[in-house]
Amino acid sequence: MTKEQAGQRARRRSFTGQRLVKNFPTIASPMLAQVTQLQKQLQGMYAFNSSLRTLIESVNRSYALQWEHIFESIRDFQSRIFPPNWEGVSRPGVNEFESLLIDEGIALMWVPGPKVVQDLLDASTAAERRRIISRRWKGIVADCGTVLSDVSHPRLQDSKKFGIDCVRAIQEGHAAPAQALAGNLLDSVLRSNFDDATRIKLTRNTFKRNGVRFSLDDYKIRAAFTFAPVWCAHAKYKTEDGDPIPRTFGRHPTTHAVSRAQYSRINAVMGLMLVTSVIKFFDTEMEWPVKRVK
Known part of the structure; x- marks a missing residue:
């Protein structure tokens, strides 16, 4: 290289x-x-x-x-x-209450207990809810007795006593007398604590005639949920008009259509639930009389 x-x-x-x-x-x-x-x-x-x-x-x-x-x-x-019987219950929207309160007339305020309330809400049909009430009647009646025993307003003591009489009657196997007393006690409580205009508005159920339903929006929530079933229980019924006797609890057929169709243990329980709820509503909402200072 x-x-x-x-x-x-x-x-x-x-x-x-x-x-x-x-x-x-x-x-x-x-x-x-x-x-x-x-x-x-x-x-x-x-x-x-x-x-x-x-x-x-x-x-x-x-x-x-x-x-x-x-x-x-x-x-x-x-x-x-929501009163104490709703403790731990999954609360649906207002629209989901309508069927139970307005169409079926099931009282849910203060009674029954939380487990029954949840089961009723979870049920998918009216027939299923009636079966729940039928199966759980002993516990439901006991719940009503507990709530009524706690009523303390002085103006409600007579109503409390008659309500407890309903409880005892059902527990002792006297469903028919209990239903009759519950229906008439409901009427007495409403007349004693509402003026005529308010009572008539709450009980004028002419849905079958004109399709007008109870409006939850017209009342405060607690009042609406308490008195919607009252409205349902006052569905228009007249024997003279040939109306068939309903099998669900009703204030008018309880008074005017004593029969096996209307009178039953489940209807007695539903009537008791309803009047218990109303009495307790007044117990929580009414002002107490002012004591005079001497």
Whole structure:
């Protein structure tokens, strides 16, 4: 190999090496820059999240009492709408109540107990709900007795006593007398605690004639849920018009159509549930008489 050839070979090696060294950074440097930038961004995000987490924890500590008061207010609001027998019950929307309250006349306020209320709400048909009441009648009647025993308003003591008489009559196997007493007690309680205009509005059920239903929107929620079944129980019924005797509980057929069709243990229980609910409504809503200071 001549000196000239050796020099050319050396120059080629040097050129190739320089080219490789120079080309490597041109490929890697943008990637390194991006990784570095990403690392900085992640570090910044971590620092921000840490600061935010610290701030939230600080706010939670500072406002823990206020949060507690807010949630307590929500619970208090719910308790003012739904009585204790709704404790733990999955509460459906107002529209879902309509069938039970307005069409079937099932009292759900204050009685029965939470488990029965939930079962009634979960049932898919009116017939299934009647079967539940029929099977669980002993517990339901006991629930009514408990609620009536707790009635304390002085103006309701006679109604309380007659309501407890209904409870005992059913428990002792006298369903027919209990149903008759429950139907008439309901009428007496309404007449004693409402003026005529209000009572007539709540009990004028001419749905079969004109299709006008009880409107839940016309009343405060607790009153609406209590008196919608009362309206249902006052469905228009006249023997002279040839109306068939209904098999579900009704105030008018209980009074004017004593029969095996109308009188039954399940109807006695439903009548008791209804009058118990109404009595307890007045017990919670009526003002107490002011004691005179001597």
